[in-house]
Amino acid sequence: MHGRGEAFPMKIRDSVAFVTGANRGLGLAFVQELLAVGAWKVYAAARDPKGITLPGAIPISLDVTKPESVAAATRAFTDVNLLINNAGICHWSGIYLNYDPARDLETAA
Numbered sequence: 001m002h003g004r005g006e007a008f009p010m011k012i013r014d015s016v017a018f019v020t021g022a023n024r025g026l027g028l029a030f031v032q033e034l035l036a037v038g039a040w041k042v043y044a045a046a047r048d049p050k051g052i053t054l055p056g057a058i059p060i061s062l063d064v065t066k067p068e069s070v071a072a073a074t075r076a077f078t079d080v081n082l083l084i085n086n087a088g089i090c091h092w093s094g095i096y097l098n099y100d101p102a103r104d105l106e107t108a109a
């Protein structure tokens with residue numbers, strides 16, 4: 001077991017992080033934890049970044065299903081060295097009985 005940040009091999013302190021789907025759920029939790037353990041800068045990306053009010057987080061507009069949106073973010077945030085690509089949707093269904101690859105690879109439109 002690794003303690004909170006101490007022996008963990010991933011370097012978070014002083015990193016420049018970018019989290020997708022950062023407005024709620026796990027994405028918001030990632031942003032909170034990155035700030036808590038000393039990331040230097042945390043870009044918090046969402047389709048509607050107005051909801052991102054966490055002190056220290058930098059709200060960014062990004063839709064991960066739109067290539068032009070992803071390309072613009074890639075050009076704009078060249079200082080990023082830690083990416084958490086969290087945005088997505090999860091269909092809770094049986095993997096074998098109801099598996100539909102086309103549906104399950106989609107993210108919310």
Ligand SMILES: NC(=O)c1ccc[n+]([C@@H]2O[C@H](COP(=O)([O-])OP(=O)(O)OC[C@H]3O[C@@H](n4cnc5c(N)ncnc54)[C@H](OP(=O)(O)O)[C@@H]3O)[C@@H](O)[C@H]2O)c1
Pocket residue numbers: 020021022023024025026027046047048062063064065086087088089090107108109
């Ligand atoms: N929670 C679990 O137990 C669990 C288990 C396995 C995997 N996961 C995966 O972990 C990730 C986060 O889970 P969660 O429970 O936090 O889900 P969630 O509460 O439904 O949040 C999903 C996040 O993804 C964003 N998102 C969806 N489509 C997007 C798009 N096209 N562009 C940008 N952002 C988009 C949502 O933004 P909007 O607010 O704009 O919709 C929201 O911020 C998901 O990929 C999920 O599939 C979760």
